[in-house]
Amino acid sequence: MATTFWAWLVSALVIVLLAVVIPGRLGAQSVLRDARGRYSLSRLQVMLWTVVLLSLISGMAFGRFAAGQVDVAGFQIPSQVLWLLGISVGSGVVAAAVKVVKSTNHPESVAAYPMGQERGRLWEMLTAEEGASAGKSIDLAKFQNFVITVMLVLLYIAQAVSALKAVDNPAGIAGLPAFSDAFLVLLGVSHAGYLLGKMPSPVGIPEGGTMAERLASAASEAEVSKTVPEVRTA
Template identity: 80%
Template sequence: MATTFWAWIVSALVIVLLAVVVPSRLGAQSVLRDARGRYSLSRLQMLLWTVVLLSLVSGMAFGRFAAGQVDVAGFTIPAQVLTLLSIATGSGVVAAAIKVVKSNTRPDNVAAYVRGEERGRFMEMLTAEEGASAGKSIDLSKFQNFVITVLLVLIYVAQAVAALRAVDTPAGIGGLPGFSDTFLVLLAISHAGYLLGKIPSPAGTPEGGTMSARLASEPVGTVAANPVPEVLPA
């Protein structure tokens, strides 16, 4: 089973490398930053579950391959895991949609960085995004969601390790570990609170930059001086 464990770890490192390190080396914006240039909690959550689950699938498949199994993908993905992915992905999409609406309707109240000058600490993803307290005060809905997500990720990793240790060979792996319904309900309530926390619109102008300034810094496409060919008189 050592092969499966090592394949799991290497796969996780490769995914993190491709998602975080490579874009920064290429001059692209980090996958953890949103359209405002700020670190995003929903993006972190999606990345965490992607790394854990996709690397686990890769490790189990490689372990079965190394053991001489013909059907390297001959294991199942429990419905609970698919539900978990649906909750995390759906929450990320809804959160992004709320951000777009607010960035367009009240850009002077939304905290953002001027394009090309993205900075900020990693933990700013737990702070308020709008109003005078943006970037200063901890958002309670974000904090609870972050704590619960980290807790569930650690529990699932421990559960996966225990499941792999319980079998003698990779061929004995029947599928990914499932999640209890209680944990799924806890995750759903946490994400619901996180999304509801984005609805209020605090007043005030954030320090350190607004969405208006970021939109003003967007590169403007070059438009031809004469888009319609000039018609010369005969």
């Protein structure tokens, strides 16, 4: 089973490399930052489950291939895992939609960084996004969602490791470990609380930049790029 574990680990590293490191090297915005230039909790959640599940699928497939199986993808993906992905991705899409609406209707109250000047630390994804307390106070809805997500990710990894250890030959892998229905409900309730916590719109102007300023800087950059340099005769 060592081959399966190593393939799982290498696959996870490759996915992280493709999603996080390479965009930064190419000058693109990190996949963990949203349209406001801030680190996003919903993006982190989708990224965590993507890395864990896709790398696990890749590791199991390679393990079956190394064991001489012709049908390397001949294992099942439990419905609980599909529901888990649906909740995570769906929550990310709804969160992004709420951000777009607020950034459009109240850009002066939404915390954001100027274009090309994204900064901040990873922990800012747990702080308020709007109003005078943006970036300063911890958002309780985000905090509970972050803690529960990390806990469930670690529990699922431990469950996957135990399931793989229980099989002597990778060819005997029947499918991905199932996710407990109780934990699935817990994840759904956590995401519901997270999304409901995004509905209020605190008042005040955030320190460090607003979405209105980000839009203005983006417009300025667009105008500069359209400007044709004047040609002077010698």
